[in-house]
Each structure stands twice: as C-alpha cells, then as structure tokens.
Amino acid sequence: MAVAGMPVRLIRMPLAAGLALALLTLPMGGASAEPKPTVAQAKAKLEKLNDQADAVVEKYNQAAEKWKKAKKKYETLNGELTRQGEKVAGLRKELVTMAVSTYQVGMVSGWEGLVNQADPDDLLNGMAAVDQLSASRAESLNAFDEATKSLRDSRDGAKKALAEADETRDELSGEKAKADKMVKAQTKILRELNAFQVGNPNGSGVQYTGSASGNARAALAFAFAQIGKPYRYGGTGPSGWDCSGLIQASWNSGGVNLPRTTWEQWSWGASRKVSLNDLQPGDLLFSEGLGHVGMYAGNGQMVHAPQTGDVVKVVPLSSYGRNFVGAVRP
Missing domain, CATH: 3.90.1720.10 (endopeptidase domain like (from Nostoc punctiforme))
Structure with missing residues (x-):
C-alpha cells in the first residue's frame, strides 16, 4: 500500500538494499561448496593414484634409461671423433713434411742427379729410393683419405647421437613433470590422512635371517x-x-x-x-x-x-x- 504523497520508487529502495545485504552475508561458495572427503574416500582416491603412479614412474624410468643410453652413445662417438681428428692432423703433418722433402730432393739431387751417376749400382740404388718414396707417399695419402672419411663418419654419427640425446632429454623432462604432479597429489592425501612416512635415508635396515642361500x-x-x-x-x-x-x-x-x-x-x-x-x-x-x-x-x-x-x-x-x-x- 502506497503512502500518500510518496513516490513508489522510494518505497522499493529498502527492499533492494535488504536483498543486497542478504547476498553479501551469505557464506562464500554457498551450497555449491564441495564437502570434505571422508577417510574412506581419501583412501580410495589414494589407491587409485598409487596404481596410476606405477605406470607414470615406469615411463619415467624408461625415458631415463633411454636418455642414459643416448648420452653414452654420443659420448662414445664424440670420443671417436676426437681420436680421428688427432689421427688426421698427424697424417696431414706427415704429408706436409713429405712434400717439403720431395721438393728439396727434386731441386738438389732429383732425376738429373740420378741419370748422371757414373756407377750403375748407384743409379739403381737411387731409383729404388725414389720408388720407395713414391710408395710411401701413396700409402700416406691413402691413409689420410681413409682417416678423413672416418672422421666425417664419426662427426655425422656424433651429431645424430646428440640429436637423439636431446630428443630423449625432452621426453624425460615431460615424464618427470607427470611424475612430479602425481607425487604432489599422493603427498597431499597422505598428509591429510597423517599417513606420510618420511623414512630414514641413512638407516641400516634389519638383518635377513631367512632360509635363502x-x-x-x-x-x-x-x-x-x-x-x-x-x-x-x-x-x-x-x-x-x-x-x-x-x-x-x-x-x-x-x-x-x-x-x-x-x-x-x-x-x-x-x-x-x-x-x-x-x-x-x-x-x-x-x-x-x-x-x-x-x-x-x-x-x-x-x-x-x-x-x-x-x-x-x-x-x-x-x-x-x-x-x-x-x-x-x-
């Protein structure tokens, strides 16, 4: 019922204000708040998490083993690469020395000197020395070529192994993130149940007295x-x-x-x-x-x-x- 001389909108204002006040005084979350799980529910959830954790941890361990093998393969090939590099460097030095020596022999006592030998034995001995030098040069060149090819193969293998190691490292990181998340969920429930056991990392355990031999x-x-x-x-x-x-x-x-x-x-x-x-x-x-x-x-x-x-x-x-x-x- 309206009061004479008072606008209707002024009578409705206290009602709106009351509703607003009522809403402000309601508990946060209201009836939608989830009830705290019972001990039985928490244990059931923990059991399910433990089953899931077995699979997650196994995948983490598999990724870790894969990473270790890939890393070891890379380190082995990289070591071979280093050894091949040293071998190639040594052969290169040998070839340079041989080239300088051949150049000097050619200038001082090359073929001109050989053909002017008065003694036939000296001529034959000289020619044999040149043949030996040529054979040694060819052998060194072949060794250098083989070592260089092996060096390229080792380098390519090491690069591939490093790529594999990087890939497995990323895989390991992903599995670790999943495992960390699982552990966090397990730990939370166990602490709520007052059932988390820290253990003794430095303990000496107990003595085995069974029948095994x-x-x-x-x-x-x-x-x-x-x-x-x-x-x-x-x-x-x-x-x-x-x-x-x-x-x-x-x-x-x-x-x-x-x-x-x-x-x-x-x-x-x-x-x-x-x-x-x-x-x-x-x-x-x-x-x-x-x-x-x-x-x-x-x-x-x-x-x-x-x-x-x-x-x-x-x-x-x-x-x-x-x-x-x-x-x-x-």
Missing part, C-alpha cells in the same frame, strides 16, 4: 638392509629407492646384473619364469601391468619399495592388494 641370500641381505629407507621415484639408492631400483641393486650385490626398469627386468627373465605356486626366496614378483616389482622373502612375504609416502618394507603377499602377473628367478 647363495646369490639369493646376498640379494635379500642387501634388500633387508634398506628397510625403512624412503620410496623415491627414480631412486637407485643409497638414500632412497623405487621398486625396480631396489631390485636391481639387491641382485647386483648377489652377482646378477639386472636391467633398470620393471619392463626390462620382466623381459630379461623371459626364460626364467617360475610358477607363483613354486616361489623361492629371492624370486622377483611382478604386478599386473608390470608397474611394480618386489622380491619374495619366504614365508609368504615380500620385500619391496611400495610408493610415495612409504618406505622399503616387508609385507605379507596376502596384504599386497594387487594381483601378480608372474615371477622370475634370477
């Missing part, structure tokens, strides 16, 4: 000495490990040189696979997808480097939570 015992003794050290993707020790890095180093201490990545280790063991029902201490256990590997410790247990926020540990196979695709006996 020979090389397997040496490998398990090494692995057990790493217990309590933190998991680190790309880690090859001694202060932190990823799964395949731990296995490689452990079996290296047992006298067996394994490849670096889980895929390579599985491929390496193609002719050494054993049944999961016939496991012996020291056998390698691979998860489905080949993203993870551990070592059988006996008594239904496995020693491994699990994932970000965890440490090298021994766990029952029944609690591992993932399926195994197979086992390899080094």
Whole structure:
C-alpha cells in the first residue's frame, strides 16, 4: 500500500538494499561448496593414484634409461671423433713434411742427379729410393683419405647421437613433470590422512635371517638392509629407492646384473619364469601391468619399495592388494 504523497520508487529502495545485504552475508561458495572427503574416500582416491603412479614412474624410468643410453652413445662417438681428428692432423703433418722433402730432393739431387751417376749400382740404388718414396707417399695419402672419411663418419654419427640425446632429454623432462604432479597429489592425501612416512635415508635396515642361500641370500641381505629407507621415484639408492631400483641393486650385490626398469627386468627373465605356486626366496614378483616389482622373502612375504609416502618394507603377499602377473628367478 502506497503512502500518500510518496513516490513508489522510494518505497522499493529498502527492499533492494535488504536483498543486497542478504547476498553479501551469505557464506562464500554457498551450497555449491564441495564437502570434505571422508577417510574412506581419501583412501580410495589414494589407491587409485598409487596404481596410476606405477605406470607414470615406469615411463619415467624408461625415458631415463633411454636418455642414459643416448648420452653414452654420443659420448662414445664424440670420443671417436676426437681420436680421428688427432689421427688426421698427424697424417696431414706427415704429408706436409713429405712434400717439403720431395721438393728439396727434386731441386738438389732429383732425376738429373740420378741419370748422371757414373756407377750403375748407384743409379739403381737411387731409383729404388725414389720408388720407395713414391710408395710411401701413396700409402700416406691413402691413409689420410681413409682417416678423413672416418672422421666425417664419426662427426655425422656424433651429431645424430646428440640429436637423439636431446630428443630423449625432452621426453624425460615431460615424464618427470607427470611424475612430479602425481607425487604432489599422493603427498597431499597422505598428509591429510597423517599417513606420510618420511623414512630414514641413512638407516641400516634389519638383518635377513631367512632360509635363502647363495646369490639369493646376498640379494635379500642387501634388500633387508634398506628397510625403512624412503620410496623415491627414480631412486637407485643409497638414500632412497623405487621398486625396480631396489631390485636391481639387491641382485647386483648377489652377482646378477639386472636391467633398470620393471619392463626390462620382466623381459630379461623371459626364460626364467617360475610358477607363483613354486616361489623361492629371492624370486622377483611382478604386478599386473608390470608397474611394480618386489622380491619374495619366504614365508609368504615380500620385500619391496611400495610408493610415495612409504618406505622399503616387508609385507605379507596376502596384504599386497594387487594381483601378480608372474615371477622370475634370477
């Protein structure tokens, strides 16, 4: 109901102001704010991240190995290039010396001197010396040509190897960025759950007292000495490990040189696979997808480097939570 003599627009102003005030006093985000995930939801998300991390870290390790091989190839070829360069320089110096010497011989005692020899033996000896000089010159020229060609080949090979190394370096950088992002997400959830384990990079682990013998015992003794050290993707020790890095180093201490990545280790063991029902201490256990590997410790247990926020540990196979695709006996 309008008040007499008062414009209608003045009566509506307090209503608009009230609505504005009400909107300003609403909580930020209002009803659209997402509720904080429960512990169960956080654990489920973490488990999914851990599965994804296996694949990401494996790709990172593969790229790292590819980079190392490309870099080594370049360094080898570049070293050969340097050696060939030194050889060519030496042959060039030899040819210059020979050319100067030939010029001097031609001016002082060349053919004119030879044909004027009174003694036939002296003439023959002189001609033999010239023939020898010509043969030596031809040999040096051929050696120079071959060395120069080899130098060009080495240079071309080194350039190609350097390009390959640069390409794999970029690939490695991309995979590292993905892994870093994954680790950040895992770490965030683990800290929210108060479940992040720092580990002890300088720890001495525990003593292995199982039944393994020979090389397997040496490998398990090494692995057990790493217990309590933190998991680190790309880690090859001694202060932190990823799964395949731990296995490689452990079996290296047992006298067996394994490849670096889980895929390579599985491929390496193609002719050494054993049944999961016939496991012996020291056998390698691979998860489905080949993203993870551990070592059988006996008594239904496995020693491994699990994932970000965890440490090298021994766990029952029944609690591992993932399926195994197979086992390899080094």
